[in-house]
Amino acid sequence: MIMDNTPSSTSTPVSKGHALLERWKMRWDRIANNRKIFPIVLAVGFILSILVPKFGLVNEYVQLVIIYIGINIILTTSLNLINGYMGEFSVGHAGFMAVGAYVSAIFTTKLLPENLEAIYFPLVVLAGGIGAALIGLLVSVPSFKTRGDYLAIVTLAFNMIVKSVIENIEVIGGPRGIPGIAKLTTLPWTFFWTVLAILVIRNFVYSNYGRGVQAIREDEIASDLMGVNTNRVKLLAFTLSSFFAGVAGALFAHVLQFISPKVFDIIKSTDVLIMVYLGGIGSITGSILGATVYTVLLEVLRPFGMWRMVLMPLMLVLLMIFRPRGIMGLREFRWLIPGFDLYALKYWRAKKEVSHGTPAS
Amino acid sequence: MALLRAEHVTHYFGGLCAVSDFNLDLEQGELVGIIGPNGAGKTTVFNLITGVYKASEGSIQLNGQELVGRKPNAITQMGIARTFQNIRLFKDLTVMDNVRIAYYNGLKYSPWESLLHIGRYRAQEELYTNKALDLLEFFKLDQFADELAKNLPYGSQRRLEIARALATGPKLLLLDEPAAGMNPREIEQLMEFILWIRKEFSLTILLIEHQMRLVMGICERLKVLDFGATIAEGLPAEIRANPKVLEAYLGEGGDQ
Numbered sequence: 001m002i003m004d005n006t007p008s009s010t011s012t013p014v015s016k017g018h019a020l021l022e023r024w025k026m027r028w029d030r031i032a033n034n035r036k037i038f039p040i041v042l043a044v045g046f047i048l049s050i051l052v053p054k055f056g057l058v059n060e061y062v063q064l065v066i067i068y069i070g071i072n073i074i075l076t077t078s079l080n081l082i083n084g085y086m087g088e089f090s091v092g093h094a095g096f097m098a099v100g101a102y103v104s105a106i107f108t109t110k111l112l113p114e115n116l117e118a119i120y121f122p123l124v125v126l127a128g129g130i131g132a133a134l135i136g137l138l139v140s141v142p143s144f145k146t147r148g149d150y151l152a153i154v155t156l157a158f159n160m161i162v163k164s165v166i167e168n169i170e171v172i173g174g175p176r177g178i179p180g181i182a183k184l185t186t187l188p189w190t191f192f193w194t195v196l197a198i199l200v201i202r203n204f205v206y207s208n209y210g211r212g213v214q215a216i217r218e219d220e221i222a223s224d225l226m227g228v229n230t231n232r233v234k235l236l237a238f239t240l241s242s243f244f245a246g247v248a249g250a251l252f253a254h255v256l257q258f259i260s261p262k263v264f265d266i267i268k269s270t271d272v273l274i275m276v277y278l279g280g281i282g283s284i285t286g287s288i289l290g291a292t293v294y295t296v297l298l299e300v301l302r303p304f305g306m307w308r309m310v311l312m313p314l315m316l317v318l319l320m321i322f323r324p325r326g327i328m329g330l331r332e333f334r335w336l337i338p339g340f341d342l343y344a345l346k347y348w349r350a351k352k353e354v355s356h357g358t359p360a361s
Numbered sequence: 362m363a364l365l366r367a368e369h370v371t372h373y374f375g376g377l378c379a380v381s382d383f384n385l386d387l388e389q390g391e392l393v394g395i396i397g398p399n400g401a402g403k404t405t406v407f408n409l410i411t412g413v414y415k416a417s418e419g420s421i422q423l424n425g426q427e428l429v430g431r432k433p434n435a436i437t438q439m440g441i442a443r444t445f446q447n448i449r450l451f452k453d454l455t456v457m458d459n460v461r462i463a464y465y466n467g468l469k470y471s472p473w474e475s476l477l478h479i480g481r482y483r484a485q486e487e488l489y490t491n492k493a494l495d496l497l498e499f500f501k502l503d504q505f506a507d508e509l510a511k512n513l514p515y516g517s518q519r520r521l522e523i524a525r526a527l528a529t530g531p532k533l534l535l536l537d538e539p540a541a542g543m544n545p546r547e548i549e550q551l552m553e554f555i556l557w558i559r560k561e562f563s564l565t566i567l568l569i570e571h572q573m574r575l576v577m578g579i580c581e582r583l584k585v586l587d588f589g590a591t592i593a594e595g596l597p598a599e600i601r602a603n604p605k606v607l608e609a610y611l612g613e614g615g616d617q
Contacts, residue, residue, distance in 0.1 A: 200476050207475030207482065208489070211454070211462045218451035225411055227437040227466040227529050236472050282453075330453055338478065340486065344457065345506050348494045 038335040042195060049191040063187060065299055067255050070190035071248045072291035074197040076275040077284055078244035081201055083273070084281030085210065086237050087217025088143065089152040092159035093245050093272045098264035099135050100128035100246025101253035102166060105178045108254070114182075121184045125193065125250040132246025133239045135162075140238030144231045147220070159269055166261045177260025178253075185255040193251060197244045198336075202284050204240060206338050213237045214282070274316060280326030285333040290326065362425065364389045364565050365410070365441075365533055370419035372402075372409055379405045380589045383419070387533070392559060392566045394580035396573075396600075398609055401586040403569045404446060407535050410567075411443050412436040423533070438466050442531035444522045446538045446569075452511035456502060456521060459510050460493040463528035493528065499561075500524045516547065520554075527562055534558075536568040540575050548572060552579050577601065585609065 031037060052058060075093060082090045107124045108117050117124075142154045167175045204210045212233040215223035224230050253259045271294075279290020297315070301308035319326070334342060365387040372380045380402040387393060395403050408414045410421055412433040421428040428436055442463075451459050467489075474480040497503040500520050505513055513521060519539065526534060539555065540548050552575055559566055570576045576583060577597045585593040585600060587609040593600055600606055 203476055203478045204472075207470075207478075207486070208461065208465050208468050209472055209475050211458055212465055214454055214458075215451050215462045218453060219449050221413060221433070222445070222449040222451070223462065224433040225413070225437055225443060226463045226525060227434050228462060229434050229465070240476070340483065341490075344490045345494065345503075348491055351491070352498075 032334050035335060035339055045195075046188065046191055049187040053187050064255070065295065067185060067187060067190045067251075069292050069295045070194040071251050071255070072272075072275060072295050073194050073288050074244050074248040074251070075272045076279060076287040076291040077197055077201050078241045078248070079272050080276050080279075080281065080284070080287045081204070081213070081237050081241045083276050084283065084286075085205060085217060086213045086234070087281075089148065090155040090241075091152050091266070091269050091273065092139070092155035092157075092162075094264040094266070094268035095155075095159040095162040096132040096136060096242040096245035097249035097252065097268065098162050098166060098259075098261070099242075100132040100249030101259050101264070102172060102178070102249075103131035103246070104128035104250035105181050105253045105259055106172060108184065109178055109181055117182055118184060121189065121254070124184075125189075125247055128250030128253075129243045129246040132249065133243035136238045136242025136245075137235065139242070140235045143234050143238065156266070159264075159266055163261045163265055166264075173260070175261060177258060177263075179258045181253055181257045181259070183254060183257055185251045190251060193247055197247065198284060198288070201240065201244070202336055203338075204236075205284070206341050209233055209236055217282075277326050278316065278319060280329035280331070282330045283326075283328040283332055284336050285331070286326055286328030289328060293327075363387055364391075365421070365423055365567075367406075367410070367421045368419055370406075370409060370416050370421060372405060372414060373417045378589050380409065380586075383586075383589075383591060385584065387565055387567060389532075390559075390563070390565055391582065392555075392568070392580055393582045393584065394576040395567065395569050395584045395586060396571070396576055397586035400588075401609075402589040403586055404537060405589075406586070407443060407537055407567075407569065410436075410535065411441060434466075437529050437531075440530070440532035441535065442526035442529045442533075443535035444519075444526055444537055444539065446541060448518050448522055450510040450518060450522060450525070453509060455506065456497065456508055456510055456513065457490070457493055457506040459521060459525050460496055460528045461489055463525045464489040464492065466529060496524050496528055515542065523558065527558070531562075531564065533565045533567065534562075536566060536570075538569055538571060540570060540572045543572075545574070548575055551575065555579060 053063060075097065079090065079093045082088050104124045104127060107120075107127055112120055112124070139155065139158050143151055146154060166172065172178060205213070212223060212228040212230070213236075215226070215228055216230055216233065220230060249264075256263070275290040275294045276287065277290075278294055279288070280286030297312065298308065301311055304311060323329075340347075363386040365385065367383055367385040370380060370383040371378070383406060385393075395406060397403050405414065409416045410428065412428065412431050412435070416429045419429070423436075423439055423441065426439065428439070428441075431439075451462065454462075468485070470481040470485050474482045494503055494506060497506055500523070502517060502521055502524060505517065510518065510521060523534075523536070523539075536555070540551055543551060555566065555568070556579060558564065568576070568580070580597060583594065583597055583600045584591055585603075585606050592605045592609060593603045595603075
C-alpha cells in the first residue's frame with residue numbers, strides 16, 4: 001500500500017508544527033517503503049553484534065539486556081504464532097522453553113568435552129529446539145479436539161508436568177537444577193537466532209499453511225469446510241512455535257548459567273503472554289516491539305524496587321483499556337511482508353494491462 | 362449415475378430427530394431447492410453432506426464414494442463446497458486471503474518450502490494469488506482485494522463467500538439461504554447470478570431458501586422438509602399446489 005503524500009488542497013491554514021510533522025511522516029514513509037534498506041539493517045545489526053562485545057562499545061550490563069531482548073523476541077514471536085495467529089490461548093510456553101534449556105544444558109555440561117562446547121554451540125541450541133519441538137508435537141494432539149479455555153488448561157497442565165518431571169529426575173539435578181553452565185550465548189549468536197526465528201515464522205505466516213492457521217482463528221469450521229486440513233496446520237504451528245521456544249530456552253540457559261525447574265514456572269509463561277499482548281496479536285512487528293518495550297521497561301523501572309511490579313501491570317491495564325489489540329495488533333510493518341505478497345495486486349494489474357493492451361480506467 | 366445420492370439419512374441430536382429418512386438423487390448440472398419452515402432441518406442436511414455432523418444412519422455418496430465418516434476438509438477436496446446462512450468469512454483477513462485459503466487443497470509445496478520460501482513456494486504462491494485475483498475480478502471484487510473482508514458491504518460479502526467456495530474447485534455447490542436479507546430487486550439479480558455461475562463453472566447446485574420467489578423462479582426440482590421429514594417433492598408448480606406444503610407453511614386449514 002503506497003501512501004498518497006500529495007499535500008491536501010484544503011483551505012484551512014496549516015500550522016508550522018503540523019507541516020513539520022507531515023514532512024517527517026513523508027520521510028518515514030519513504031524509509032518504510034524502501035525494502036532494500038531491510039537487508040542493510042540486518043547486515044549492520046550483525047556487524048554491530050560482533051563489534052560491540054569485541055571493543056566493549058557498551059558495558060556488560062547493557063549487552064546482557066540486549067541478549068535478553070533477543071531471547072524474549074524469539075519467545076514472543078513463537079508464542080504469537082499460537083496465541084495471535086491461531087487464536088488459541090496457550091499458557092505453557094515456559095514448558096517448551098524448559099525442555100530446550102535442559103536438553104542443551106545436558107549436552108554442554110555432561111555430554112560434550114569442555115573444549116568443544118563453543119564450536120558445537122549452534123548444534124546444541126538446535127538440539128534444544130528439536131527436543132522442544134517433539135514435545136510440542138505431542139501437545140498439539142489435544143488441540144485437535146479441544147479449543148479455547150479448555151486448551152488453555154491443557155497447556156497450563158503441560159507446563160506443570162514439565163516442571164514436576166524435571167524436579168523428580170535426580171540425574172539432571174532434580175529441584176536443585178543444573179549449575180555451572182558455560183556462558184556460550186554471545187551477542188552474534190543471539191542476533192542470528194533472533195533473525196532466524198523472525199524470518200522463519202514470518203515465512204510460515206505468509207504461506208498457505210500460515211493463512212490456514214489464521215483461518216482457524218477467524219472461523220475453524222469454515223476453514224475446515226474450505227479444505228484446510230486443520231489438524232495438520234495446528235500440528236505445524238505448535239511444532240514450529242515450540243521449536244523456537246526451545247531455542248530461546250537453550251540460549252537462556254547459556255546466558256543465565258544456572259537453570260532450575262523454578263525458573264520455568266507459570267510466572268515465566270505469563271511474562272511471555274504479557275509481551276505478546278503488549279506488542280499485539282497476529283503481528284511479528286508487534287512481537288518485536290512488545291518484547292523490547294517490556295524488557296527495557298523492566299530494567300528502567302528497576303530503581304523503583306518492588307514498586308515496578310505494581311507500575312508495570314498498571315501500564316498493561318491502561319494499554320488494554322486504550323488499545324485492546326496491543327501496540328500493533330493484526331498490523332505489520334511493510335519491511336516484514338514479503339515483497340511478492342505486498343505488491344501482488346499491483347503485479348496482477350500490470351499483467352492484465354499487458355495481456356489486454358488497454359489500461360484499466 | 363447420480364452425482365450426489367443420499368439414502369435414508371437420519372440424524373439425531375440427543376433424543377431429538379433433526380432429519381429423518383432423507384433421500385436425494387442429484388444429477389449432474391441440476392439446480393434443486395430445499396424449502397421448509399424454520400427448524401425443519403434444512404441446514405442440518407447441509408451439515409450432514411459436508412461432514413460437519415456425522416449422520417446417525419444412512420449413507421451419502423458423491424459419485425459413488427461414501428461421504429459419511431469423512432472429515433469436512435476431505436469432503437471439500439472431493440468436490441463439495443458451501444456457503445453459510447449467516448456469512449462466515451474470515452473477517453480479519455483480506456479479501457484476497459479469504460480466497461487464497463480456499464486453494465489449500467491444491468497446495469503443492471511442503472511445509473519446509475514454506476518455512477524458507479524456497480523451491481516450489483514462489484511459483485505456487487504466484488499461481489494461486491493470480492488465480493484468486495482472476496476469480497475476484499470475475500465477481501467484480503478485485504477492487505476490494507486488499508480490504509479486510511469485514512469492511513465489505515453486505516452484498517459483496519455474500520458474493521465473496523460464493524467466490525471463496527468456488528475457489529475450492531467444487532462440482533457441487535451448496536447455497537444456504539443466499540437471498541437472506543435481500544430486497545426484491547437484489548433477489549432478481551441473485552437469481553441471474555446463480556444461473557450464470559452454474560453455467561460458467563458447470564456446477565450442480567443445491568440450495569436452501571425461504572424466499573419463494575427465488576426457489577420458484579430458478580429451481581428445477583424442490584424438496585420440502587418439515588420437522589425433519591420430507592413432506593413433498595417435485596416440480597415447483599406441483600409444490601405450489603400441494604396441500605401438505607401449504608399446511609406446513611400456513612398452518613392447518615390454510616388452504617384458501
